[in-house]
Structures are given as C-alpha cells and as structure tokens.
Amino acid sequence: MLKSLNVGELTPKDEIHARINNLKARMEEQGIALAIILQNVDLFYFTGSLQKGVLAVSADRDPVFFVEKSLARAEEETPLEITPIKKDKDIKDILSDLGALRGRCGMELDVLPVLVFERWKSILGYDNIVDVWPLIRDLRIIKSSFEIRQVKRSGEIISRVFEKAKEIVREGMREVDIAAVLESEGRMHGHQGFLRMRGLNQEMMNIYITHGLSGTIVSGADVPISGAGVTHAIPQGPSVNRAQRGIPLLIDYGAGYNGYITDETRAYAVGELKDIYLKGHAVAREIIEETMDFAKEGIDGTEVFMRALHKAKHEGLEEYFMGYGEGKVGFIGHGLGLEINELPVITPRHKIILQEGMIFAFEPKFIFPGEGSVGIEVDFIVRKNGLERVTDSSIDIVYV
C-alpha cells in the first residue's frame, strides 16, 4: 500500500537482525539483561519502523516488538514479528510471561523524560534502570553499506541544491528568500522534510544562509555559525539580511533522505571578495585537502582537529577559527547518520579512533567579528586507506 506513496528502500531484514545481535552482544558484555527502547530514532534503527511502539531486547532471547499504532504500517516496514498492544501497560504481562523481566534493565536515559521514565519503572517493576544509550550510540557510529547508500543519495540532494543556488542567488535577495527557494528545491528532489538532532533543546533548520553580520551572530547552539533567524523566538537560520557585493554568502544545507542526514556548506559571492575572505576560504580548502591526505582508519580524531588548528595558527587565523569570542566552538567535525549530532565528534577534547564506515561532516570555518564569515563543510566517509567524499560537489567559491 505504501509503496505507491513513499520513496526509499526499507531496511533489509539481515541488517535489522545484525543490528539487534550487535546490541545483544554489547548488552552481554555490560551485564544488561533487558533493553527497553522507546525513542523513535533508535526504534527505527533496530526495527526499520518508526510507528508508535516499544522494542524489548533481551540479551539471551528473541526481541519483542510491541506496536500500538499503526499496526498495518509497521507490518509493511519491519522484518520483525509484531506483538500488537492497546496500551503500554500491556507490555508488562507479556514480558513477565516470557521470563524477560529479570537482571539489569537499560533504557535511553539521555532522552527519556523523567515522568516517562518513572512511569516505565513502575510498569516494569524495576527500582533501578541503567543507561543503554552509550551501547546504541557506539553501534550506530559505524555505517553499513545500506546506510552509506542512503547517505550518498542524501548527498545528491545537497549537490542539486548547491547547483540551484548558483542560478538563483543574486545581489539584494534576503537570506530567508534564498532559503525558501532552496528548501523547496531540496524537497522536490527527495528531502524527507526535516532533520533530527538528539537531546533536550536541540533544534535545527534544514538550511542556514548567512552573510556578513548574520554570519557572526552567536547563538545558544553549539555551532560555529548559526545565523540570526527571522525572530528571537527561533534565533538561528536565515534572517531578513540582504546579499551585498563583496561579502561571502554561506549556504549550509542539511539534506535528509530515507532518514539519513548529510550536511555541507559552500560560499557564494557577488563580485570580488576582500582578501581576508579569500584567504579564509583558501585556508579552509587547504585544511580539507590536508585532512584528506592523512586521515583514514586508525587516525585519532583529536589529531585531525589539532592539525587543522595548527594550519589556522600558521596562517594567522587562529583567533577566527571555528568562531570568535563567546561563539568559538570546540570541534571541527560531527558525526552524521539518522541524527545530525552522532559520533564521531572531531574535537581535541575526546580521543576517537577513526574506523571504516564512520561518517562525519568536516567544517573548517572562520568568523571575522563585525565583518562576516567564510568556510567550507564537506562530508567524509572513513575508509581503510583514506577519506571518501560523500558528494562530488565543488568546494570552490561560486561567483554568481
């Protein structure tokens, strides 16, 4: 029924079973007997369906996928057997009859609200429940070939949007009007509608367009360039600022296809740019090229960050690197997948050894206070022998 309405392949059966088996192995290692998965993205990852339901994974038995609604839709989407329920309380008796309610229980404590958690503790009869998110997060960090296919398809949407931008960006246009046209373009080419970011108060747009002053505004968000937004009620994203000659206009676009997010940035310009912007862009490009020359499986992410920082220092741009003043952020890359804030984070703060199948956005950017910003963002797939670009879209400044 849904085949005629949706695009995008379902998650293959083997892949769903492999993911669950990997989780079971990690639960075994950590002494967790039962994981109750409620968050929609994790549920989608392990079942292939994002319907209203609950997945119970026991370390030593078959998973039970409880679905409240839509049953019809979940049945089309998941390779798992479905246990229909009318309400979440029904789960207790079923798990109890299976003998699954013993040993340590884990839930996603990083996202479960206190009241939801207390309710589940009481439904299941546990006094204490541990956090199972670190296990899930570490599983999700390595992308399968199926996932990489979705990511590449997502990247194609980015390439189309950047091509369209070349046609439409003109002097005098408001950032928000450029954004409106480009979002529309992305949607027509398969964008899923919105992107997901995990955690309390984590919000994001599909597209950030910044230019001059708006590219230097600091926001509460942990990103180097957030934009001013059109209202203080959503203080991020494109603003009503108009494109002027000689100042780079940055387009930071996030595509989403079949759940999978990609996120790249390009610089557009009307007329010649001042030297400081040309230099910033050139250094960003060199950082990307040098990173592609040495990073690969086995390299530590902290080294990737430190080399980029070193390059920025060497070029006299350290002060502006990845933000200025209170707006400076402590990373140059972030993992991509079903959520935009996955691992690996490329930061000096946490060691992370790159492994084949990790995917991250890499975004050397320079913010010149009172002036504007410049930079590039590309997405990388970590391979044994190097980094593979997700898109083949040019990283040159686009003069329009």
Added chain:
Amino acid sequence: MLKSLNVGELTPKDEIHARINNLKARMEEQGIALAIILQNVDLFYFTGSLQKGVLAVSADRDPVFFVEKSLARAEEETPLEITPIKKDKDIKDILSDLGALRGRCGMELDVLPVLVFERWKSILGYDNIVDVWPLIRDLRIIKSSFEIRQVKRSGEIISRVFEKAKEIVREGMREVDIAAVLESEGRMHGHQGFLRMRGLNQEMMNIYITHGLSGTIVSGADVPISGAGVTHAIPQGPSVNRAQRGIPLLIDYGAGYNGYITDETRAYAVGELKDIYLKGHAVAREIIEETMDFAKEGIDGTEVFMRALHKAKHEGLEEYFMGYGEGKVGFIGHGLGLEINELPVITPRHKIILQEGMIFAFEPKFIFPGEGSVGIEVDFIVRKNGLERVTDSSIDIVYV
C-alpha cells in the same frame, strides 16, 4: 544589532514580569520555593530570550536569569537582569549565596531527560525535585493581547499560503511538490522556519498535504490525518501521491510567527467531488458554525466535542469522524501557542472550562477508509461572548 536581521517584536517588559509573578503566585499555592527552568520554550516564555541559559524563580524573591551564551543576544532580548555563567555548575554557588536553595524545588519533569535531571539534582544538592510543568502549562493556556497579536500575524501567513494554493494546485502534481511551493511561500511571508511540539518523539512538519489514499494512512502520531510522508523514516506529511480529479486534496498548514503557532486546514478539488466528500465537508462546516453559535467563556470543552460527535452521528458519519479504526483520535481540538500541543484539548476525556484568551485549533474531519478524507480546521480565540476566528480565510472547498 539584531533589529536589522529579525522581524517581530520582543516580549514587553511588563508582560515578562507579569508572567513571572503569576508563576510565583502559583508556586506559593503549591508550596514550591524554587523553580529551575531549562526547557527552551518555557525559558523564552518567562525571559523573552531563547539563548542558552537557566531561569531560577524563587517564590519570594527576584528571578535570576543565568546565561551561558549568547550574552550579547540575550541582553538585547530580555528585560530581566542577566547573570553570566561559564558553565551550569556556577549556578549552585550563586543561588546558595542568595539563600535560594531551600524549600521544595520544581523542574520541568515532563521534558527533562533523566541524565540531565540527575545532573541538576546533584549540582543543586536536592534529593527530591517535583514537577513544575503543570503550573507553567496552566499559565501558558491564557494568551495576553501581545500573544494574540502574534497569533493573528501567524494566521496571516496561513491566509497567504491558502491563497497561493489556489493558484498552484493542479491535477497531476505530487503532494510533496505542492508542499514545497507552499512552504516556500510561507517562509517568504514571515514563517519562523519550524514549529514546536512538546514531548518525547513529538515531531511535526509545517505542512501536511493529503489526497485520497494518503489521507487515510494511519501513523503513530496522535492526529486524525498524518499523511504517508515520502519515507518510512518520517512516516508523516506529504507523499509522492499525485492529485487526481474528484478527490479532495487537504492542505493542513501550520504557520509560526515570532514563536506563535496557528494551524488550519482547507479542502481543494479538481473537478466535481463525490457526494460522500461533499457531505463530509458540509457536516464539518456545520459543526464549525454550530460551535461558533454556542461556545464561549464558561462552556466545557467536553460539551464542544460531544455536540460535534452528535452531529456526526446524526448525519450517519460517526464511523469516519476524527479517524477510522485504529486511526481514530479522541479529540477534535488542541490548544495553540508557542507549542502546537498546548491546552485546551477539546476531548470528551478531560473537562476543561473555556476561558477568555484560550486559543485552539478546531478540526472536524472525516476519514473514509480506502477512499480519502475531507474536513476543515480553523483556529479560535475564546472570548467572553463567543469564539473569534484567528483568520478570515474562507472555509469553502476551493475548486481549482
């Protein structure tokens, strides 16, 4: 600085102080000495700023607004005095010095993730923290004249989008392409970018376009018509389904202006509609008209629902009213404000007495399984003597 980049008025100083004083009065009644507010929308409601910060409200002293970043931006936005902090741990000493860390403490337990909550309990040194969300929720239910002005401006975006739809909806277009054009139109006319929905796993689009089969697909979401989406990874919203003659195309659009959400639905048609759709639309219209005839301050929301249900029954449409089978929902209206799932909910399940200044979306809809859906959604402001429509956009079927 931001004046040149943003549209939309800041929340007036008097209003911020009135909101905080109302919260303090309710805290006093409930025996809560200190409320720590972390969720971004609540923070915006009480401070006028959505920067990264924490608001500490004591029942018997001045509030303390801690801001981590952006300080510059928060200073432009809030009438409150700001206490800058480097990290959230700094709050403990400041509140302790003020003597504010005594008595019962409340936090937003409906949205605070367990790990965040545990961290705050430990920072503040409380063993037990109660839920302060019911107090905030009940305050937010009554909209001020400032808020109503924002809501009406939000409604103007809806009217423009519905006008644009008249120009562009044509036979053979995909739902998602119509959505792309209309979202773009709304954005150019002041839409803030996205809408907010409170709670775990609560996600929404700005626009839902459904037509025939896609209007009958049930999703995990608690809405009468969710659409199929373009992917099972986001199983809601417009799909790749194409508009055909004789079947209504429903456009359910949510505008957001300066934080405030409006949400209306209209039916479009290419060619004549079958009788069942004409009847469904006519009954939806009569339900709206009858509701406007009797509902006002003092009326119970359960009565509003029951009268609508009675009308549907009387017309032989009960089976299709507000969903069919597993897709049937238990409400016909939902509150609007900074989030789309505010109070009042118009449902037979919970008594709620309408009061001047409440705002809700009212959506009599009929879902005919295997066929399609029809219905209307309008937004109402509750007044002493009746209901006021937020927009003056026609509710007739639009033949294109």
